Amino acid sequence: MKKQFLRMRARTVSGMVAAAFAVNAWAVDPFTVRDIRIEGLQRVEPGTVFASMPVRVGDQYSDEKGTAAIRSLFALGLFKDVRLEVAGDVLVVIVEERPSIAEIDFAGLKEFDKDSLRKALREVGLAEGRPYDQSLVDRAEQELRRQYIDKSLYGAEVVTTMTPVERNRVNLTFTVTEGEPARIKDIRIVGNKAFSESTLRGLFDLDTGGFLSWYTKSNRYSRTKLNADLESLRSYYLSRGYLEFRIDSTQVSISPDKQDITITVNVAEGQRYVVTGVKLEGNYLGKDDEFKSLVRIVPGEAYNADLVTQTTKAFTDYFGTFGYAFAQVEARPDIDRANNRVAITLVADPSRRAYVRKVNIGGNTRTRDEVIRREFRQFESSWYDGDKIKLSKDRVDRLGYFKEVNIDTVDVPGAPDQVDLNVNIAEKPTGTLQLSAGFSSADKLALGFSVRQENAFGSGQYLGLDVNTSKYNQTFVFSNTDPYFTEDGISRTFDLYHRASKPYENQGGNYSLSTSGAGLRFGVPFSEFDTVFFGLSGERTQIKPGTNMPAYYLEYAERIGYTSTLLPFTIGWGRDTRDSALAPTRGRMQRASGELGLLGDVHYVRASYQYQQFIALSKQFTLAFNGELGLGKAIGNNPYPVFKNFYSGGLGSVRGFEQGTLGPRDVTGAVVGGQRKITLNGEVLAPFPGAGNDRTLRLFAFTDAGNVWSQSEPWRLNELRASYGIGFSWISPVGPLRIAYAKPFRKFEGDRIQPLQFQIGTSF
Incomplete structure (x- = not known):
């Protein structure tokens, strides 16, 4: 009876005690579980508890299974306490749920926005709707401090406040005292002999600051930026013959008040080596001469790690064009320290030839697969071709729909001659809705409205609506472009x-x-x-008469009429190899366009050509050239349409002269433009003082020349207007801003001079 009484009596087993101390004093005689009852649930589904328990109805219960059940339920992270009670042959599970997080808020933020911090906390497991866990809160505080350290705010303090609310929920508030950012007080480079410390510090994007540091933040320490600067330092030495250069140590010390940072870089330069020769070893597929033509290393000159890397990459890429996806090329230096010489041996192992089994695309939640696949030049079930894979990646990247495009080559298990290409992309928003306002010295106040979708419905098509107003120009344009109107890649654009x-x-x-x-x-x-x-195109152009109408327009209207209907045929060609459209440092851009009007009220031909070249003189300085040529000519007896004239002067052509005031004038003195145009520009771009290597903020010195002539006039180069000056460019949130101060050094009587000019959204 005593034993039966003990079994029937409700036994309370503490979860924590049972988990830690499985002792005989708490032992319950094994029995067959007839039923399992759960008490204390509020939000958690009973099925979650049953699925996690190792005990089922009909199983034999024991203390070991009870301990395992308590551990399993605690491992869910949903409960603050778990207890087991035995009532006869019924197992009662009593739980106390953790409170859930109702809201996460922040106070005292200046450096970050709340959404970015919520995202960072979500990555450590703390988010609204999840169970409250003090250990996760501690990790969240550490993550917030790490975020602020990345911004050089070493003195930032984070205090967490938990406020209980109804239905077993809590609100979390992270109160941040950011303090002042720590700034770099000094950067020291120790051990250098071949180059001055100032020269080496000039390679760094980090610096001790200037009067524009509030904008560039170049004096705020960042480990990522320092690593990039150290890599620039290493590359500088290795490309100048210092084969054994090394960085021995890097010390970053912070003052007791956490406001000043000192960086000390200890380097060992080693000796400068000259390349005595380059030879090839290994298997070059019987194409040794072709591979030798790819060698960039020059015997007799200083060792250059950049040229060695370019050579090995050129070799592996060339192997890839023959299907050898796993080719390896090693550059082995044979160092003669006594004479400061080095011989380079390029050892190649093409490994095995492979073909591409599948091209797998992932990460595109919006863009259709076909939009990506149609840009690929590497096809499935064909030999692996490194050039085609690189070209495919570049074509997908140039679509502009993705933040990142990565292609990984993966072996196919059990098939040594096959590989899969995994294309991983990260999409970015491709639609814009913008209201804008701008002011220029020529157009005065200009208002704008635009709706654009570069990747409409994930199809790769462009839809756009632009509305712009200004004192001199008003525009309404609706445009649609289908880049693959045909399967061969012919695009179709419609404009209204x-x-x-x-x-x-x-x-x-x-x-x-x-x-x-x-x-x-x-x-x-x-x-x-x-x-x-x-x-x-089909166009209808109207000259609306009014006060001060130029006699040139009046004469044209009297011969042709105030309204003209045209059906111009257009043709053009374009190529752009610049490294950036907004702040280029190298590359070339060419555009040519022609317009032929044979149908309609007037007959004419109009052509233009533009050439731009950018040359990187160094990391800081860029040389830029721009040339434009325009030509228009009437066909037949009718005059050239006045509304197709070229204009010159001002930003975008010859700075220092009022916008559009160069060229022919009528008898009233009004500028009417012309049918022949030439523009020449040269610029040297440099970092803005105090802005370090920031390319969004630059100074430039320039010289311009150009003019416009009528169809009846010959090209008179002695009539070119010319100027020189300095300017300032800034890629602002509302678009590229350029301000130029020019002084004409070749001008003629009657020219309208305007030394200071500015505008948003122009180049040259």
């Missing part, structure tokens, strides 16, 4: 537009030119880099 403009004048008046029309054009890719465009 209305433009109203008045030539730039100081005289005032209410006359204007307005053009309404629609156009259809196609782009045909003739190579991977060259595209030819052609199309047809």
Whole structure:
């Protein structure tokens, strides 16, 4: 009876005690479980508890299984306490749920926005709706401090406040005292002999600050930036013959008040070595001469690690064009320290040839697979080709729909001659809705509205609506582009537009030119880099008479009429190899376009060509050239349409002269433009003082030349206007801003001078 009484009596087994102390004093005689009852649940589903327990109805219960059940339930992270009670042959599970997090808020933030910090906390497991866990809160505080340390805010303090609310929930508030950021007080480079310390410090993006440090933040310490600067330092030495250069140590010390940082870099330069020769060893597929032509290393010159890397990469890429995806090329230096010489041996192992089994695409939640696949030049079930894979990656990247594009080569298990290509992309928003306002010395106040979608519905098509207003120009344009109108990659663009403009004048008046029309054009890719465009438009142009209307326009209207209907045929070609569209440092851009009007009220031909070249003189300095040529000519007896004239002067052409005031004038003195145009620009771009190597903020010195002539005039180069000056460019949140101060050194009587000019959204 006593034993039966003990078994029938409810036994309370503490979860924590049972987990830690499985002793005979708490032992319960084994029995068959008839039922399992759960008490204390509020939000957690009973099925979650049953699924985690190692005991089921009908099983034999024992103390070991009870201990395992308590551990399993604690491992869920949902409960603050777990107890087991035995009532006869019924097992009662009593739980106390952890409170859930109702809301996470922040106070005292200046450096970060709340959403970015919520995302960082979510990565450590702390988010709204999840169970409250003090250990996760501690980790969250550490993560927040780490985020602030990355911003050089070493004195930042984080205090967490937990406030209970109804339904077993809590609100968490992280109160941050950010303090002042620590700034780099000094950067020391110790052990250098071949180059001065100032020269080496100039390689660093980190610096001790200047009067623009509030913008560039270049004097805020960042481990990532320091590592990049050390790599620049290492590359500088290795590309100048110092084969055995090394960085012995890097010390970063912070003052007791956590406000000043001192960086000390200890280097060992070693000796400068000259390359005596380059030889090839290994298997080069019988194409030794072809591989030798790819060698960039020059015997007799100083060892250059950049040229060695370029050579080995060129070799592996060339192996890839024959299907050898796993080729390895090693550059082995044979060092003669006594004479400071080194011989380079390039050892190649092509390994095995492979073909691509599958191209797998991942990460595209919006963009359709076909939009990515149609850019690929490496096909499935064909030999692996490194050039085609690189070209495919570049083509996908140039779409502009993705933040990152990575292609990984993966072995196929059990098939040594096959590989899969895994294309991993990270999408970015491709739609914009923008309201803007701008002010320029020429257009005065200009308002703008635009809706654009570069990747409409994930199809790769472009849809755009632009509305812009200014004193001299008003524009309404609707555009749609299908980049793969045909499977061969021929693009189709449809435009609907209305433009109203008045030539730039100081005289005032209410006359204007307005053009309404629609156009259809196609782009045909003739190579991977060259595209030819052609199309047809229908336009209706109206000259609206008013006060101070130039006699040139009046004469044209009397011969042709105030309204002209045109059906111009357009053709163009473009190629752009610049490294950046906003702040280029190297590369070339070329554009050519032509317009032929044979149908309609006037017959004419109009052509233009633009050439830009950017040359990187160093990491800080860039040399840039721009040239533009325009030519228009009437066909037949009718005059050239005045609304197709070229204009010159001001930003975008010859700075220092008022916008659009160069070239022919009528009998009233009004500038009417011309049918021939030439523009030449040269610039040297340099970092803005105090901005370090920041490319978004730069100074430039320039010289410009150009003019416009009428169709009846010959090209007179002695009539070119020219100027020189300095300027300032800033890639601002509202677009590229350029301010130029120019002084004309070649001008003529009657020219309208305007030394200071500025505008948003122009180049040169």
